[in-house]
Amino acid sequence: MNTRDQSICLWLVPFFGVLFLLGLAIFPGLFPPLSPTMGAEEVAAFYRENVAGIRTTMILFNVIGIGFIPFFMVIVVQMMRMGNPSRAFAYSYLSAAASGGTLFALADLAWLNAVARPDRDPQLTLLLNDLAWLSLVTPVGFIITQNLCLALGIYMDARPRPVFPRWVAHFNIVTALLMVPGAFAIVYTTGPLAWDGSLSFGLRMGTFALYIAVMFFVTRSAIRQQAEEERGVGLGLQAIA
Amino acid sequence: MARYLRNPLTAVWALLTLITFLAFWVGAGGEGQQVDLAVTALVLAIAILKSRLVFRHFMEVRHAPAWLRWSCDGWLVSFGVMVLALYAL
Amino acid sequence: MNESVLNLGAAPGERVAAVPVVRNPKLDQWICYWSIPFFYVLFGLIFVLLARIMPPQSPTSSAADIVAYMQSPTLRWGIALLALTLGLASMASGIIVVQMQRMKGLSAALPYSYLAALAVAGVPGCLFPCFVFALGGLRPEYSPEIQVMLYDLGFLSFVGSLGVFTIQYLVFAIAIFLDERQIFPKWLGYLTIWALVTEIVAVPVWVTRTGPFAWDGLLSFWLGTAIFVGWEFLMCVCLYRAIKNQPIEELEHHGG
Amino acid sequence: MAADSGVVPTGRAGRVPGEGSMWFFVLGDFWIFSCYFACYVHDRAQSPESYLAGQQLLSQGTGVLNTIILLTSSLFVALGVQAARASDIDVARRFVTLGGACGILFMLIKAWEWSTKIIAGFPAGTEDFFLYYFMFTGLHVLHVCLGLLILVLVWRELRKDRPRPMFVETGGTYWHMVDALWIAIFALLYLVR
Numbered sequence: 001m002n003t004r005d006q007s008i009c010l011w012l013v014p015f016f017g018v019l020f021l022l023g024l025a026i027f028p029g030l031f032p033p034l035s036p037t038m039g040a041e042e043v044a045a046f047y048r049e050n051v052a053g054i055r056t057t058m059i060l061f062n063v064i065g066i067g068f069i070p071f072f073m074v075i076v077v078q079m080m081r082m083g084n085p086s087r088a089f090a091y092s093y094l095s096a097a098a099s100g101g102t103l104f105a106l107a108d109l110a111w112l113n114a115v116a117r118p119d120r121d122p123q124l125t126l127l128l129n130d131l132a133w134l135s136l137v138t139p140v141g142f143i144i145t146q147n148l149c150l151a152l153g154i155y156m157d158a159r160p161r162p163v164f165p166r167w168v169a170h171f172n173i174v175t176a177l178l179m180v181p182g183a184f185a186i187v188y189t190t191g192p193l194a195w196d197g198s199l200s201f202g203l204r205m206g207t208f209a210l211y212i213a214v215m216f217f218v219t220r221s222a223i224r225q226q227a228e229e230e231r232g233v234g235l236g237l238q239a240i241a
Numbered sequence: 242m243a244r245y246l247r248n249p250l251t252a253v254w255a256l257l258t259l260i261t262f263l264a265f266w267v268g269a270g271g272e273g274q275q276v277d278l279a280v281t282a283l284v285l286a287i288a289i290l291k292s293r294l295v296f297r298h299f300m301e302v303r304h305a306p307a308w309l310r311w312s313c314d315g316w317l318v319s320f321g322v323m324v325l326a327l328y329a330l
Numbered sequence: 331m332n333e334s335v336l337n338l339g340a341a342p343g344e345r346v347a348a349v350p351v352v353r354n355p356k357l358d359q360w361i362c363y364w365s366i367p368f369f370y371v372l373f374g375l376i377f378v379l380l381a382r383i384m385p386p387q388s389p390t391s392s393a394a395d396i397v398a399y400m401q402s403p404t405l406r407w408g409i410a411l412l413a414l415t416l417g418l419a420s421m422a423s424g425i426i427v428v429q430m431q432r433m434k435g436l437s438a439a440l441p442y443s444y445l446a447a448l449a450v451a452g453v454p455g456c457l458f459p460c461f462v463f464a465l466g467g468l469r470p471e472y473s474p475e476i477q478v479m480l481y482d483l484g485f486l487s488f489v490g491s492l493g494v495f496t497i498q499y500l501v502f503a504i505a506i507f508l509d510e511r512q513i514f515p516k517w518l519g520y521l522t523i524w525a526l527v528t529e530i531v532a533v534p535v536w537v538t539r540t541g542p543f544a545w546d547g548l549l550s551f552w553l554g555t556a557i558f559v560g561w562e563f564l565m566c567v568c569l570y571r572a573i574k575n576q577p578i579e580e581l582e583h584h585g586g
Numbered sequence: 587m588a589a590d591s592g593v594v595p596t597g598r599a600g601r602v603p604g605e606g607s608m609w610f611f612v613l614g615d616f617w618i619f620s621c622y623f624a625c626y627v628h629d630r631a632q633s634p635e636s637y638l639a640g641q642q643l644l645s646q647g648t649g650v651l652n653t654i655i656l657l658t659s660s661l662f663v664a665l666g667v668q669a670a671r672a673s674d675i676d677v678a679r680r681f682v683t684l685g686g687a688c689g690i691l692f693m694l695i696k697a698w699e700w701s702t703k704i705i706a707g708f709p710a711g712t713e714d715f716f717l718y719y720f721m722f723t724g725l726h727v728l729h730v731c732l733g734l735l736i737l738v739l740v741w742r743e744l745r746k747d748r749p750r751p752m753f754v755e756t757g758g759t760y761w762h763m764v765d766a767l768w769i770a771i772f773a774l775l776y777l778v779r
Contacts (some may be wrong), residue, residue: 036468085355085581087431090361091445092424096417098449103457123473127480130465137465138413139457145417149424156358158583183414186464187406242677245665254661261653268777269646276634277779288745288773292766297763299664301603301755309609316616320770323620327627328778520611523732525619527725531622534717542625543717553621 003227006077009070010223016067017062019024027057033196034129036189043129044122051115058111065105068212075150075215078222083158089149096149100142107135109120111119133185137195137204138181147211161229163222171214178207253298260287261328285324289317355581359573362425366566369418372411381407381463384555386485386546389539393474396481400466409460416457423448429572432580433509440505444498447504451494459488489545490535499526516567525561528554604756612763615729618765623774624727626718630778633714638779640715643772644708648699649776652692654737654770660765663737663758670744670754679744679753685761689730696727722771726764733764 020064024030028050047054073092079090110132125220144208154162154169185195192199254297265286296313297303303310377384387399399405400419423445430441462484466477499522506519532550535542542548602609630637666681700723708716740757743749 039471058461083583084358086359086428086581088421088424088428089356090424092362092421095423095445095449096420097447099420099452099457101419102450102453106453106458123476126469127465127472127476130469131461134461134464134468138410138461141412141414141417142420143417143422144414149421150566152358152361180414183410186410186413186461186468189468192421242680244675245669245674245681248668249663250661250668252665254657257657258654261650264665264773264777265650268773269650272601274638274779280728280777280779284773284777284779288769291769295660295766295769299660299765300596300759304600305602306600307668309600310691314632316613316620320616320620320623323624323777324627324733324774327624328631481732501719516605516607517610520607520614523611524614527618527728530725531721534721538713538717541629541714541717543721549622549721553618557618 001143003223003230006074006223006226007220009074010216010220012067013071015110016064017212019064019067023057023060023064026053026060028053033201034133035196036130036133036185036194040122040126040199044118044120044125047114047125047129048118051118054111054115056156058108058115061104061108062112065108069097069101071212071216071219072146074219074223078163078219078226079153081222081226082153082163084153084156085138089153093149093153095148096142096145100139100146103135103139103142107132110135120158137185137200140179140204143208144176145178147172151176161225163225164218168218170217175207175211179204250298253294257291257294260291263287281328282325285321289321293317355578356573356576359425359576361571362421363573364377366425366562366569369415369422370562372402372415372418374458376412379459380404380411383408383460383463383488385535386489386551387481388546389482389485389544391481393478395467397470397474397477400463400481401470401475402467406464406467409464412460415458417453417455419448419452425567425573426502429513429569429576432503432572432576433505433511433513435504435510436508440501440508443486443501444505447498447501448496451491451498454487455491455494456488458564459484459491462487485545486535487552489532492529494531496526496529499523499529501549513572518564518568521561524557528557605752605757608759610754612759615763615767619770622722626722626774628722629718637649637715640708640719643703644719644776645699646776648695649772653697653772655688655692655695656765656768659685659692660762662688663761666740667751667754670749671751675744675749678749679741681742681756682728682744682754683738686734686741689734689737689761693730695729696723719775723773726768726771729764729767733761736760 029046034046038046076094076097082085082088082090103132110128114128114132118125150164151169151172154164154166154172157163181193181199182201184193185197185200188194188197188200191197195201203230264284267287268284293314296317300313302313374384382399382402382405389395390401427441427445430444431438462480466472466480466484472480503519503522503526506514506516506522531543532545532554534548535545535550538544543550545551662681662685666678666685669675669681691699698722703716703719736757740754743753
């Protein structure tokens with residue numbers, strides 16, 4: 001098996017990561033995030049005044065929205081290499097990653113529609129705005145499941161030389177826990193758990209960024225390890241021949 | 242192939258066709274139909290008889306163990322009772 | 331959450347060992363397996379008690395009732411809990427796919443279809459409608475028209491997202507019928523066909539608001555839900571047996 | 587003699603025709619349809635006039651024609667099962683083909699009937715009846731589709747060197763169930779007053 005394709009998927013991470021950061025930097029609604037306590041007129045006025053910036057970001061996100069999916073699938077491939085008795089965790093991870101991606105696409109569509117007709121009834125703009133923020137911030141269940149499955153896979157990896165070191169499992173569990181507060185943006189509109197709050201938004205997004213960065217490096221080592229092992233097997237076969 | 246048609250099953254089929262026409266004659270009517278318990282009961286009885294013939298002869302429940310025979314008949318009875326009860330209430 | 335799943339991880343009569351791979355070679359499968367009853371108990375709690383989405387509210391409620399329903403204090407708590415745990419449904423697909431791959435006489439196309447269909451289905455069939463309800467609850471100041479639209483959108487996509495689930499049932503039933511090893515019993519395949527048919531019986535929710543075919547109707551909702559609950563339960567029983575009966579030698583790494 | 591060779595020898599206990607799991611399906615399906623029928627009859631009793639008005643827009647003649655087509659196809663399939671048991675495989679295959687052809691004819695007539703109803707639009711005041719009409723006949727057609735698929739599988743089984751009579755029987759059992767369900771639907775939708 002060749003590991004080149006996996007490396008390509010892996011290196012899509014910094015590529016898309018930079019584009020994501022660029023998009024976020026352009027997005028006018030982020031620093032600070034729009035508050036859930038803003039009224040309809042206020043929100044509509046914001047969208048009217050920032051059409052260009054929001055469009056730029058969201059069209060960019062529309063194109064690259066699920067750019068991390070190839071990376072998650074590399075992790076699936078690496079999970080399948082683990083010394084687990086079955087591929088149950090790998091398949092669960094795959095399914096959760098696919099479901100999670102759809103929500104981001106939905107959020108993007110809602111934002112694009114909010115600025116598609118800036119003179120719309122403010123109530124409708126407010127609705128699209130709320131849908132976008134909820135879909136972005138709250139569906140943490142999928143990434144949490146991904147992390148738990150990966151962690152469990154690592155704990156049960158029976159290979160003499162594990163695919164991922166054990167601390168990666170601990171790291172996955174900790175990041176999963178740190179993203180839990182995001183779900184409660186459904187309940188609270190003020191305070192740290194609101195969708196613009198420090199826990200639901202700041203901590204959750206920061207954790208996700210850190211998570212992707214760390215996983216980039218450990219996955220790179222895992223791919224290297226796989227390449228090495230397969231080269232070893234290849235050499236062995238040559239020797240036998 | 243033709244010799245297979247000389248078969249008790251063909252007789253059952255002829256009977257089924259015949260009573261289908263009977264049900265048609267009883268049930269189908271022109272304009273201005275009205276609620277009619279007698280017609281309903283008769284049509285229902287014919288349907289149950291037809292289903293029972295299909296069960297016993299085509300599906301060979303005739304030769305089946307008792308539990309299966311009773312399950313099929315039980316369904317037919319409860320179907321008839323249920324429809325009539327809900328209809329009349 | 332992670333702890334509770336872990337503790338449930340072992341089958342009755344088996345013990346979780348310090349080095350799980352050696353002592354309990356099916357531990358990973360059991361963890362995924364027990365996530366199913368865990369999730370569905372939670373699911374019932376969320377939908378019946380907290381969000382009161384099941385049984386569905388009436389399609390003919392007045393705007394005032396709809397606004398009041400959306401503002402009920404526990405609705406958003408239930409949905410937050412769902413947003414947190416819906417990923418467990420992925421673990422259910424994971425373990426079912428693993429067992430489907432043991433079947434003989436078919437390629438991986440059907441298990442993969444099952445996986446993909448469910449990965450799609452969770453959003454329009456469950457999470458999206460819940461978000462829609464949450465929106466209504468989050469903003470009491472929405473105009474009543476919007477609240478009513480959210481209410482319709484929520485219940486219609488919850489009860490009326492059909493195709494995504496029919497395909498899941500279809501590929502599962504086909505796999506069971508083709509399987510030469512009888513990983514799952516044939517009757518589960520037939521039960522799956524009923525589950526498929528009852529999804530189709532929900533088609534009229536899109537055209538009628540009263541009677542047995544409305545979204546809270548006897549046929550569209552109650553019969554369908556009864557069969558779904560039966561299917562899920564018997565599916566769990568059959569899956570338990572399938573994992574239990576899987577020979578150790580068949581596992582990819584059994585610690586040896 | 588052909589008929590005799592087709593009769594199954596039975597002991598006192600009798601024997602289940604076809605696979606047990608198929609009977610699980612058949613009996614279960616009857617009960618599920620009972621629930622549908624119960625709802626229908628109950629609703630019908632609430633406003634019989636509107637249901638009668640809807641019913642008059644159906645063509646009872648078409649219903650009878652379809653009933654007889656299905657009965658005939660059931661006969662063919664039942665004869666096919668007997669032929670298969672008698673190891674008269676070519677004949678069995680021909681009977682199954684005929685049975686399937688009748689099934690396709692049934693669906694064509696049904697499609698024509700549906701299209702006339704849809705083109706006419708369901709008249710006002712009879713929506714409930716037509717909702718049931720489309721649901722019942724639609725579900726039934728779905729069963730017919732599955733039945734045709736099963737008949738194709740039976741037909742392929744009959745091309746093998748040594749076809750399993752059990753498989754043919756199981757397919758037949760399903761096909762007759764489709765027939766029996768139609769008998770009930772026909773009575774309830776077209777004829778009951």
